[in-house]
Amino acid sequence: MHEAPPTPSGAPTTPAEPLQHGLKQRHLTMLGLGGVIGAGLFVGSGAGIAVAGPAIVVSYLIAGTLAMLVMRMLGEMSAAMPASGSFSVHAERALGRWAGFSVGWLYWFLLVVVLAVEATAAAQIAHGWAPAVEPWAWVLLFMVVFTAANLTAVKNFGEFEFWFASLKVGAIVVFLGLGVLAVLGRLPDTDPVGMTNLTGQGVSCRTAGAGSSPVS
Secondary structure, X not given: OOOOOOOOOOOOOOOOOOOOOOOOHHHHHHHHHHOOOOHHHHHHHHHHHHHHOOHHHHHHHXXXXXXXXXXXXXXXXXXXOOOOOOHHHHHHHXXXXXXXXXXXXXXXXXXXXXXXXHHHHHHXXXXXXXXXXXXXXXXXXXXXXXXXXXXXXXXXXXXXXXXXXXXXHHHHHHHHHHHHHHHOOOOOOOOOOOOHHHHEOEOOOOEOOEOOOOOO
């Protein structure tokens, strides 16, 4: 087996391991789209819009540009040096074993926290549809579903994510269509406001009497 070159500190890196190709192109495409769409987009965006107003558009553009640049750099490193450890392996190669160890476990901790946050946000949405069901029951249900999906084989996980991401993308398309209809005043009990909400109060909101608060 080919041994990866040592890091600048002299510590050898983890040897490269052959990876099984269990995901199809459609799985990868929808994983890329669905991976950035979560309950936080539907719940968290509302909180950001309430605080920042139209400035949320600028915030999303800045944050999205930074995320795109980081992911392109990560993609180039992964294509040049493929490994099963993702960016923790890249950190180990560049900075040593402790850097790879720290980055890997910090990312694991991030995913554990995000899983709980996503389940809670999804429960808030589902509770609005079925108020008779307690929120904790929705959280438990979503946690079981998320855990079961991640414990399945890669091929089954890719298929689950493909259809789940398709559902999320479809929901966004529907919301965009409803938003356009609302702006044009085509929905019941709505007036055509056009783009006045973007310019009527400026592109930011005042907090504590001064300044602006763009939030992403």
